[in-house]
Amino acid sequence: MLEGILIGLSAAVTPFNLMMVVFGCVIGTLIGMLPGLGPMSIIAIMIPVAIGLGDPTAALILLSGVYYGAIFGGSTSSILLNAPGVAGTVATSFDGYPMARKGQAGKALTIAAIASFAGGTIGAILLMIFAPALSSVALLFHSAEYFALMVVGLSAIAAFAGTGQVGKALMMTILGLMMGTVGEGALSNMPRFTFGVMELQSGFSFITLAMAMFALPEAMFLVMNPARSTQGADGGKITNLRITRQEARTIAPVIGRQSLQGFFIGVLPGAGATIASFLGYAVERNIAKGDEQKEFGKGSIKGLAAPEAANNAACTGSFVPLLTLGIPGSGTTAILLGALIALNVTPGPRLMTDQPEVFWAVIISMYIGNLVLLILNLPLIPYIAKILTVPRTYLIPFILFFTMMGSYIGQNNSTELLILVGFGVVATILRFADYPLAPLLIGFILGTMLEDNFARAMQLYRGFSFITERPMTLGLLVLAALLVILPSYRRLRANKRAQGVADGD
């Protein structure tokens, strides 16, 4: 591992890459603070820039800097405005905003910054320990297992989608997979499902799709419902950033626990920062004693530290399946995967042996990035928070413009913009009907890989017998089926019971 760290250090600590870390963190923090623009949209907008760099190490460093910068920036708007920029920081506003209202905005920001820093750093250490181990196991996998593993990943994403959402999430996953089959497949050069349209020959562009699925609906919602972008930041009132030693002692164990828990939640496909932060908050509230528990929701420092540590650790954790298996567990890592594929890097177990500098540079850049964010957030925050006062009449046209630019400069084709608007409208309608969109994008990006591995397994075993002949494949597929069926079965029983009660009444 020491050797790896050295490789990483030598690759990450170049003036250019350091600049990329700082640049990524600053951009991420700035945009993540704006209500309505989540990390997925920001990363999607930054992809053309990253691909333009040409160097996969620098690109991944930039994009992961943007990622945790966005999560970090989201906490600032949660605390100051009660308007979380990112779903992962909603739990931060429960206690952060009451603290700000009590005039402790500075203290709240400091605690958030320290908790995020600790969560991110502990997450990076765990990533360094677990990723190599996991990827050496993953090297034993064959295409049959890969296929099964991806099916597990996709069904886990659906299974974690929440009560009553499993079917919808699964539907979106399948839609994504279907969209992934449009264009010329890797299997043969036969164009599929293009219906003779030239523009579809190479399939849909994933940047366009990512923009249409996330950035555009969010912007539309900002337009439709102005309450979503609460205005009027009291940017001038942030004073007294210090915390006392007593407070540090109170939050230290919380941060430790939640960093660990958050990391492991982040590793699970489909879970991620949002679930980690809510769960972290709930757990800390339940184990707090007496008066401390009553404080939760009224400005408890524990209640602020818990989700902040957890969501940053979870972000780091979500890199584990991406870097070791090449399977993204969340929408954000799916976009990162798409960017890597565009840069000719295939994440997966071979990444560590084939391109160790990419892998280790990312991990080292996480440490540096967390440090940069700590430095950035503490003294500069009163100034950075000024961006929250940008009026929406300026903000929204620019968001829309960046969305279009992102998909245009990838293809240099204005048909792409029409596809963007079309899918954007569809995505907005889907959001209205409560359909989750991340599974669609993950399905779309994994589709090609899923089919490739499936095809290879089929060719090796001359048919479907790979499912029965390889116990591990069978086991994984059974697991995938259980993941989808169990929640629906439990719901069905709960419904029956509820109906029974109603009838007896």
Next chain:
Amino acid sequence: MALDRWIALIFVALCFVYGYAAFFTMDQLLPPILQRNPIWPSTFPKILAICGVIVGLVVLFGSKPPKVDAAAKARGLDPLEADEAPDDAVIDLKRLGDYNVWQAVALLVAMVAYALLLRPLGFLLATVAFLVAGGALLGERKFHIMILVAVIATGVIWYLVQEVLGIFLSPLPRFM
């Protein structure tokens, strides 16, 4: 029927079209040598179409759970906020009438116009026009500031994309 079931119905129909294309139109085009392969380009789509129809029907006819949105979940964790008014920031179809739908539609039209005019007008002119029009649609009336900001931003972005990223964006109208 609620919107989500309509979408499920459309999805099932889409799966039928997709499945029809996979089952009946693709295999004839396959050269004989590839037909001896255990997997055809249509194999995976066929599986997808079947799964899609099943899942779509489950969503279409499945029982509907009580609606639990993210904010309610959050409030469930936090009983102190439970008695507060419903969160304004949550998107809810029932309140569609209260939303500025026409502004959103107008912006979408502006985006389509931008897509169509980008080449004929050139990047600089089209972008400035889009930004100013977008601001105006949202109610900005201080045009002198808006235009100044739009011009500066467009110039900076064009320079960055052209010089730093090295991607050519035709800056001027087609006739120039």
